[in-house]
Amino acid sequence: MVTVRAPATSANLGSGFDVFGAALSRPADVVTVERADRTTIEVTGVGAQYIPEDPEGNTVGAVVEALDAPAHIHIDKGVRPASGLGSSAASAAGAAVALNRLYDRGYSREELVPIAAEGEAVVSGVAHSDNVAPSLLGGFTVTTTDGTHSVDARVPLVVCLPDVAVSTRDARRVVPETASMDDLVETVGNAATLAVGMCRSDPTLVGAGMSDPIVTPERARLITGYDAVHDAALAAGATGVTVSGAGPAVVAACREGSRQAIAAAMLDAFAEADIDARAYQTRIGRGATVLEE
Ligand SMILES: Nc1ncnc2c1ncn2[C@@H]1O[C@H](COP(=O)(O)OP(=O)(O)O)[C@@H](O)[C@H]1O
Numbered sequence: 561m562v563t564v565r566a567p568a569t570s571a572n573l574g575s576g577f578d579v580f581g582a583a584l585s586r587p588a589d590v591v592t593v594e595r596a597d598r599t600t601i602e603v604t605g606v607g608a609q610y611i612p613e614d615p616e617g618n619t620v621g622a623v624v625e626a627l628d629a630p631a632h633i634h635i636d637k638g639v640r641p642a643s644g645l646g647s648s649a650a651s652a653a654g655a656a657v658a659l660n661r662l663y664d665r666g667y668s669r670e671e672l673v674p675i676a677a678e679g680e681a682v683v684s685g686v687a688h689s690d691n692v693a694p695s696l697l698g699g700f701t702v703t704t705t706d707g708t709h710s711v712d713a714r715v716p717l718v719v720c721l722p723d724v725a726v727s728t729r730d731a732r733r734v735v736p737e738t739a740s741m742d743d744l745v746e747t748v749g750n751a752a753t754l755a756v757g758m759c760r761s762d763p764t765l766v767g768a769g770m771s772d773p774i775v776t777p778e779r780a781r782l783i784t785g786y787d788a789v790h791d792a793a794l795a796a797g798a799t800g801v802t803v804s805g806a807g808p809a810v811v812a813a814c815r816e817g818s819r820q821a822i823a824a825a826m827l828d829a830f831a832e833a834d835i836d837a838r839a840y841q842t843r844i845g846r847g848a849t850v851l852e853e
Pocket residue numbers: 610611612617618619620635640641642643644645646647648649651652683684726727728729805806
């Protein structure tokens with residue numbers, strides 16, 4: 561038996577659509593696997609009632625296939641599905657690490673990235689790696705078709721999760737197919753600024769690099785109260801604010817000591833829009849960890 565804790569993640573970070581991701585110190589899924597002749601999946605925890613236990617529909621099913629590693633799998637969800645916090649990816653990353661150990665497959669964490677990403681294709685139609693990479697490797701990650709680079713950045717964050725669901729599959733439909741050269745130049749500048757900020761663990765640069773004129777404005781329209789929450793977080797001291805993943809969670813980069821005030825301001829702004837929400841005072845954290853084997 562192997563048990564793995566796999567963290568939630570925040571993908572895109574505004575300027576890095578389908579490329580940037582960050583592991584969050586909390587929340588997380590806990591995945592336990594035991595050898596079996598046939599794969600069975602049991603899901604408990606937050607939002608378990610919305611998650612298929614059929615291996616064909618669950619992200620961990622694709623990981624079982626890719627590793628040829630049938631197992632009884634228990635997923636204890638700490639990351640709510642359809643959150644923008646890499647819920648589907650956390651389970652896939654946890655299962656990839658656990659099954660790799662259980663069957664002694666010998667893959668490195670980097671090699672597990674495309675394997676865990678197969679699970680994302682099951683739910684969103686695209687095997688995007690920007691959630692599974694940070695859940696596997698920890699820190700801030702940059703994933704391209706050539707592979708993944710990770711930086712052990714230390715930046716405090718607040719993620720505020722409204723009590724509404726946005727599926728990644730639906731939110732990918734609003735992504736523009738083209739962009740102007742001006743918008744691309746602005747995005748590249750912001751992405752580069754954010755990456756330098758991560759290398760320096762500098763929340764000011766990270767926040768400055770979070771804005772994006774192409775994808776985020778379209779995604780923000782799907783989140784009731786987004787503009788007010790964005791402005792409230794900045795007024796409370798956030799260095800940058802954007803949609804987390806495909807939403808509806810909103811992520812704010814923070815300086816040390818400012819997270820409590822920022823979390824309160826974001827919750828108040830959602831409440832003003834009649835939306836219940838919860839806030840996680842979190843930070844960029846470590847990747848999947850083996851708890852027991
Ligand atoms: N192990 C899993 N954990 C979470 N969601 C899963 C899992 N397997 C399949 N799903 C499905 O994936 C969808 C949520 O994934 P997604 O839309 O990408 O949101 P998130 O941003 O939370 O990952 C839901 O329809 C859910 O039923």
